[in-house]
Amino acid sequence: MTGRHRRSRVKDKQWITPHIVRITIDCGTDYRHTGTDSHVALYFYPPEARVPSEFAAANLSALHTFASPQVRRYTVQRYDSSHGTVDLDFVVHEPAGLASAWARDAVIGAELLWWGPTEAWHLPEQAQTLILIADETGLPAVASILRELAEGIKAYVIALVDDRSDESYLTPSLSVTGAGTRVTWIRRGPASGEPPAEFLRTLDGLADLLSGEPADTIALWSGTEFAEAGAVRRALLGSGGQLDKANTNVTSYWIHGQAQDARPDARNRRRNLDNRARYPDEATVHINPQSSSPVSCQSADETHW
Ligand SMILES: Cc1cc2nc3c(=O)[nH]c(=O)nc-3n(C[C@H](O)[C@H](O)[C@H](O)COP(=O)(O)OP(=O)(O)OC[C@H]3O[C@@H](n4cnc5c(N)ncnc54)[C@H](O)[C@@H]3O)c2cc1C
Structure with a gap:
């Protein structure tokens, strides 16, 4: 398993077609590209969740008892080892969902929390x-x-x-x-x-x-x-x-008519509020497209998601 939790910033944004936008994020020097259809899991926390400043597996398992992220999966369209970046191409569908709206509105410097990459599928050797x-x-x-x-x-x-x-x-x-x-x-x-x-x-x-x-x-x-x-x-x-x-x-x-995971229900909202008490001194992390303060990619311990 090669994936890790990572905290990145948007480095570039380009509309490739009228409905597909490319978001380039930094991925750090320890990123190991796994192949052609590897993908990543984007983590979207409820605004009231207090995400530990070190976005690491050990911290997150405690956090997830109180606040679950909504996860969306995206393909690593390209890995650029010379710049330490990956390109994610988002379909901006209508009505937009959590991830597509984030990508549509993201500005350079916006923060993204994610895990990846997964192992990729490899073309069988005998295939003609x-x-x-x-x-x-x-x-x-x-x-x-x-x-x-x-x-x-x-x-x-x-x-x-x-x-x-x-x-x-x-x-x-x-x-x-x-x-x-x-x-x-x-x-x-x-x-x-x-x-x-x-x-x-x-x-x-x-x-x-x-x-x-x-x-x-x-x-x-x-x-x-x-x-x-x-x-x-x-x-x-x-x-x-x-x-x-x-x-x-x-x-x-x-799936037509269905978000990729359930929206936070009343129970999750309760957990998120409880989480404030648990991490009173940690910075609250929002997925904030307006943010523009530059930070470099931070990765955390290897783990399963
Ligand atoms: C392994 C993997 C790799 C993927 N790679 C990519 C990728 O590289 N680029 C990419 O854009 N997507 C990719 N997807 C699909 C993407 O994860 C889903 O489309 C996801 O639901 C989008 O999240 P959202 O928050 O925008 O919408 P959600 O909140 O999940 O859904 C909201 C509503 O939008 C609808 N919806 C979701 N996707 C579409 C769509 N494409 N067209 C029309 N309606 C839609 C849902 O049915 C729902 O009604 C991948 C999925 C997997 C499993």
Whole structure:
């Protein structure tokens, strides 16, 4: 396990497409990049929580008895070892949630508490064909996988977007992959929580296309909304599908109509107030996009989250 708790500042902010914003944060010199789809857990504490000034595992386990953070997961789109920074690309959906609103409003110098990175998925060595299926939230991982794709591997990308203006997100990654990469863009249409018919047809077509290839040379990575992940599993891994489960990674990245974890309920609010008594001398840490005082990244003990 390579991840650690970290306290960072926003170093740069760039709108990559109309709905995807890149936030660059410092990650310190002890950050160990784990690969193409590694991700991090962002911690959002209730405003009344008093977070220990040393954001360390030992301190946090005591804190979490009283105040639980809301956690949101984001892909490390790029690690820059020369500057000690990581890029996180946030889809700014409407209505926005906790993390997307934070990213939309974040200013240079804003503070972020997080844990990471996780271990990443690695392309199986024998893979000759790679299927990548993503909606906007999976595109950062797809971009990082394409950037590091070995020559000679065929890649089929199926990408779902709400708005065609976000298709340009993949242009830089596609410019470095060979002619062996094919991308099919699918427009979702009005949000319904149901996979679009065109997506289901495309998956069936893909299953037919792959049926002639040896299963152990095909790898599948997918990061989409929950119902779409179900459709991917049914089409490519279910009774009709031919792929070898050992070479696949299908993840549900979000659920239509559901926040990534529960909002603080009355019991959690009670715990947060109790926490004031427990850490009376600690600075209160807010996730404050307006903050601009520069601090460098601080990491804490290795732990599980
Ligand atoms: C391993 C992993 C890696 C991920 N990497 C990324 C990444 O790199 N970039 C990224 O943007 N997301 C990524 N996600 C998805 C992201 O964590 C979720 O979209 C998360 O719910 C966003 O948090 P929020 O606070 O903005 O919204 P929440 O508070 O969780 O949700 C509020 C509302 O918004 C809806 N919602 C959530 N996401 C979307 C969306 N994309 N489009 C429309 N409605 C939505 C929910 O259904 C809910 O109704 C990743 C998820 C996982 C599990």
